[in-house]
Amino acid sequence: MFRSCIAPKSLGINCRFVHEKGIYLRNESIGRHVRRWCRANIGSHGCAPTTAACVSTSSQTGSNYADGRDGKDSKSDRMQGKLEKMRRRQQRQDQLESSHLQKSGKVRAKQSKAWRPKEVVTYDIPTMPGEKKDTSVPLPDSYSPAYVESAWYAWWERMGFFKPEYAAGKNADAKPYVTCLPPPNVTGMLHLGHTLMVAIEDSLVRWHRMRGRPTLWIPGSDHAGIATQIMVEKSLWQHQRKTRHDLGRAKFTEEVWKWKKEKGDEIYRQLKQLGASLDWDRSKFTMDEDYAHSVREAFIHLHDNGTIYRSTQLVNWSCSLKSVISDIEVESKSIDGRKTVTVPGYAEPVEFGTLTLFSYPVHNSDESITVATTRLETMLGDTALAVHPDDMRYIHLIGQTVDHPFMGKSLPIIADPSVDREFGTGVVKITPAHDFRDYDLGQRHNLPSVTVINDTGCMTEDCRQFKGMKRFEARKAVAEALKEKGLFVGARDHPMDIPLCRRSKDIVEPMLKTQWFVDSRWMAQEAVASVESGQLKIVPEVHKKVWYNWLKNIRDWCISRQLWWGHRIPVYHITSSDDTYNKHLDNCWVSAHTEKEAVSKAAEKFQVPVEKIKAEQDPDVLDTWFSSALFPFAILGWPEKTSDLQRYFPTTMLETGHDILFFWVARMVMMSSELMGRLPFTEVYLHSMVRDAHGRKMSKSLGNVIDPLDVIHGSSLEDLHKKLMSGVKLDEPELSIALRGQRSDFPNGIPECGTDALRFALCTYKAQVEDLNLNIDTVLEYRHFCNKIWNAVRFTLNRLGQDFTPLTLHEISSELLPMDRWILSRLSAAAEACNWALEQYEFPTATTAIHQFWIQAFCDVYLESVKGTLASADQQSVRAAQNTLYHCVHAGLRLLSPFMPYLTEELYQRLPKVKGDDCPSVCVAKYPISNHFPTRDTKLEQEVELVMDTVRTMRSVQKEFGIKMPEASAQIVSDDMSIQKTLERFSDTMATLSRCSCVTVTSVAPPPSGWVYGLVNDSSTVYVSVKDSIDSEDLIKKLTARRKKLLTQLDNHVSSTKSDIEKIPLRVQEANRQKTLRLQSQLEKLESTLKQLEDAS
Structure with a gap:
């Protein structure tokens, strides 16, 4: 029924933790995050570790999954000066470079030596999809993600647990909990940002489902116009050496649909792997025909009432894509000064970060006026110069004109308070057709807009001697021409932000284009008011500032894109076959679902016979964000009045990343208010971005992108390299950096952690405000946590026996011993903390409460303390202990279930049931609340x-x-x-937990001989006998030698830090002082220990 197999993607680690007071702990976690948590919890139940010492089974040189250095000592040592730090850094760099130069065979040999394959067990019983897993077989000896995660999801689906109707049949009056999954793009695989989203949303959905609410979580995927089109075009060229223009629009669209089928199915499979409890029968793709109908209806409604209009305005233009792009597609690359950047279409890198100064001659004057610009080529489109009205240097020139050296025209010198007098020379060249601020200023002063760069990024015919040049080649040519005329003043380094197209990596060009726009001002005002009034709650509230900033300064939204993949704009240009009518049909557009409808609508609107009307649909497609903005109601059937729309709209809440607060969340609010007359949800929870363990943005070029499936299943370093090289091609320098990054971060690959550990780990981070720096070690810690729970449940089942029938807590309340009542009180506290935390979106509070209950209270204390009771002949105490074990495990699994659905289902199915309990699955069991247990006993x-x-x-x-x-x-x-009285009552418990032969409580200290001691608090001391239990003489010799070594260390350290104190940085002085204090403290403690041993001898 089981089969053993070797898991080459797993790594075994043995860890030991030593408390600062010297307490030995096993099977605990590692890493900075947990050490910080442990320090904050010293004094709580159990033994919270503060200092980690880890021994890894890996023998490979370099970093392993666990940091083997003492956190506090290594930190002080690292502060001893820049020289030592630089030496170590260089040594690591040399090792990485050396590794990079090794042949692949040698690398593999080293890798195989480093790995310590670990036996795992897989579920190997034939099970049809949807059939319930066989839980009659014994549990494997240890936790295995592969075993636990098999078969359950298909059974959950078949049973209909994820449908709102399941709970509605039992609780018809309950208000439904409804949310939608932010639809991932069909451009590839899910990443860790999606995994965080699923971990958060599914924990909330499962929690509400377990509270008995009808729960609907709707999945979907987004067609992602630009991103998908680019990916398909690259694939088309790579495999067929064809462009989309070679295929034509219809054939190319067929290719995209094939891509969508492949990638969309894979994304849904990944979501199921993550345990996402979505109602798949209600899933939507934003290009499905019923969804497309919703999009057309929304456009038509907004166009007919004048909210959508056609206009010529400045937009973000990608010369490579030959399309408008949205603000979110624009990345800002900051540079400090001169730097070359690779630009598509240019053989050589282009220099940026230069501020060029040149002069305009003042008309009919000997004077000239100098301006500064980082985009010299755009001076060909200048239509004015602007100065601040209070700038005394130029006040005499306001109203005069300058002569353009190349374009044969005069430019006015105008005054505007927006001019920054400190920038450059204080004079600003105004190019309304190629700069957003210039465009606004030009509108205020009625300046003409002259386009000098065309769609492909070349200079227009109007540019005379520069026509046809590529824009950045024209930049050099203009500089040379200015030099020839004696107007070039100079150039200097200048920090700047370069706007890059996120998809094509081209330089984004502000361009004046005739496009379709949404008048957003009134809708934005309503969206602002909804948050100000409290109708819409944004969590965390720090993001309200971003909300207000965007919406109070909103520009009209350009929604047209020059692409082939997407929703074709449902608007038709109307002309007539009869010239008699054409003069009345100048630039006439009609929105409609079909051409026939457009003709009919135009005939009625313009009073032209139907047979005389010609309608041609706009070739452009809609911005992806337009269709996404309809998601909360379009997925429920709008504009049809479906039963789902009536029951489940508005939705309850939305969870998403804070980076799309404006691009998606605000637009959903605006569209819903306009089209539905109400908000689409009343709460928005925003999570942060997932970064790597070093706080860097995940980027393929850095080699730090982590595939969640690699964390779940594990991946060798070799496989990580293969995956990196098989995707989008990187150039050689980028590939070298990326491979080096993978070797540095994952020298042994990524260990198999499982879905549950990954989900739980992500929810332990404070993911609201700060970016989430994910360390794989943290995920591995929670895989060990899974194993700890696994062993605790196996122990419990073993102690309950085959014939155990659980009683209710009420039935055994009179039989409970103090430790039984204590653990139930801790369980009540954990339940209270979890429910409060999930209500407030404080996920780390919930995960900490669960972790502390299972590890610190249940495993480390109660299980150990109850072993003696279970072995006793007192049947009443045994019955009480067995039932307490049962209820703790049963409720503990239910507390954990929203975060770890697979592990908890596997173990829950093994538990016997209280009479009358017919719940088929943990995912629909009642979520524990504090009053399910005896009243919390804080005194106990x-x-x-x-x-x-x-x-x-x-x-x-x-x-x-x-x-x-x-x-x-x-x-x-x-x-x-x-x-005394308290400790006397728990003397047997203390003997069990401390593994002493016996513990007595008294008010009289024993004689010094034969005893050593430790202080508990100001009024209590522990004495432990040493007679026959230690070799005092041998131990004294060892400690004396250690004392001598410490004295030498202290003397050397003090001597080395005495001289030139004024030349040592303050932080190094502080580090030296701390090390001195630490050595002195260790020495004092050692002296005390020696004295006790000598007295006891």
Whole structure:
């Protein structure tokens, strides 16, 4: 029924954690994020580690999945000066370069040595899709993602758990919870940003479903006009050596649909792999015919009421794509000064970052006026010069004109308060046809707009001697021509932002174009008012500032694109076959679903006979964001009055990335308000961007893009390299950097972590405001967490036995022992924290509460403490302990289920059920709330916290003195009677947890001989016997040698930091001081230990 196999994509790691007080912990996590969390939680139940020491099974030189250095010590050591840091950095760089030059065979040999393959178990029982997994077989010995994640999703689908009708049949009056998945583009595979989105949204959806609400989460995919067209064109050229123009529009569109079928299916498969509980029967693609009908209807409505209009305005133009592009398609590349940039269509890189100064002669004067520009070629389209009205240097020239040296015309000198007197010379050349700020200024002063760059990026016929030149070649030619005329003043480095087309990497050119626009002003005002009034809630609120900034300064929205893939604009140019009517049909456009409808509509509107009308559809397509803006209601059937639209609109909330707050979220709000008369949702939750562990944006050229499936299934370094080289081709320098980046970040590849661990890890980050820097080590930590839960449930099932029938908590309430009541109180607290956190979108709070309950409370404390009870002859106590174990596991799995659906389903199905419980799956089971359990007992929790502080001290003493257990006994001495009484009640528990032979509580300290001690608090001390449990003489010798070594270290350190104190940077001085204090502290502790040992001997 099982088969064992070797998983070459897995890596085994053995970790040990040492508390600052010396407590030994096993199977805990590693990494900066968890160390910080642990430090913040010292003193909570269980043993929170603060310092990690990790031993990896990997023997490869270089970084492994775990950082083997002590976090605090290594940080201080790194602060010892720039020289040491630079030496280490250079050493690492040399290693990377050396590795890069190795032959592939040698690299593979080193890789195979580094990996330690680990046996995993896979589910190998024949199971038809949709058939329930066989859970009658025993659980494998250890957690295996491959085993756990098989078969469940298809069964969930077949059972209809993801449909709102499932819960509606049981709770018809409940208000439905509705949200839509932001539709991923059909341009390839899902990335980690999508995975974060799924992890957050699915946790919310599953939580609401488990609360009994009819829940609808609607999937979809976006046709992504520009992105998809470019990808298909590249593929077409790569495989057929043809362009879209070779095929023609109809054939090319067929090719895109083939691409969509392949990629769309793959995206949906990935979403299912991630466990996304979507209602697939309601899925929509934004080019489906019913969705296209919605798009046409929206355009027609807005065009007929004048909201959509045709106009000539300045737009972002990609000369490579020969199309308008949206603001989100424009990337800003910042440079500090002169730098060359590769531009499509140019044999040599083009220089940017130069501020060029040249002079215009003042008309009929000996004076000239100098201007500065970073785009010299656009001076051919200058129509004025502008100065600040209060700039005394030029006030006498306002109203005069200058002579253009090449275009044979005069340009007025105008005054405008928007001119920055500090930029350049304080004089600004105005080119309204090729600059957005110049365009606005030109509109204010009624300046003409002269286009001097055409659609392909070449100079127009009006540019005289420069006509036909490529724009950046013309830049050089204009400079030379100015020099010849004696008008060139000079050039200097200048920091600037270069606007790049995200898809083509061409330089974006502001161009004056006749396009279709949406008048957005009134809709934007309503969107602002909806947030100001509280009707629409944005979480976190810091993004409200962005919302207001965009919408209060909104420009009309250009919605036409010169592409072939997308929604063809449903608007027709109307002319007549009879010249008699044509004079009345100048630039007439009619919107309609079909040509026949357009002809009929035009005939009625313009009073022209139908047979005389000719209608030609605009060849352009709509901006992708236009169709996406209709998503919340178009997916429910609008404009038809469907039952889904009536019941599920408006949706409840929207979750998406903050980068598309304006481009998508605001436009959905505006379109819904205009077309539906109401908001599309009442809450918006915005997550941040996922970056790599170093905080860098994920980029293929850096080699740091992480495929979520590689994290789930694991991937060797060799496979990562192959994937990098098989996609979009990088040039040699970029490929070298990318390969080096992969070797640096993933020297052993990526270990198999599983879907649940990845989802949980992503939800542990504070993903609202700060960018999320994902470290694969963090995901691996939560794979270990899965294994810990797995073992805890196996232990529980073993202790319950085959014939166990659980009782309700009410039935066993009178039989519960203090530790039973304590763990149920902690469970109640965890349930309360989770429900509050999910209500407030505080996902890290929920995941922390779950993790702390399972690890610190249940596994580390309760399971250990209850082992003695389960082995006792007291049947009442055994029954109470068994039922407490059962309810903790049952509720703990339900708490975890929204975050880890696969693991919790696998284990939930193995649990026996309380009488009357007919719930078929954990995903539709009741989510725990605090009043499902006995009233929380905070006094008892405080008492057990005292007990655990005492146990931690006992463990610390045991470790510090190398005491063998369980030979040793312990005495707890306290002069506080209330503490004595509390600890006496838990003496057996403390003996079990500390592995002492016995624990007694007293107010009288034992004699010094034969005992060592540790302080619990101001009124309590732990004494542990050393008689027959340690070799005192041998230990004293070892500690004496260690003391001598520490003294030498301290002397050397103090001596090396004495001289030239004034020349040492303050941060290095502070690091030296901290190291001195640390060495002194270690020495003092060692002296104390030696004294105790000598007294005890």
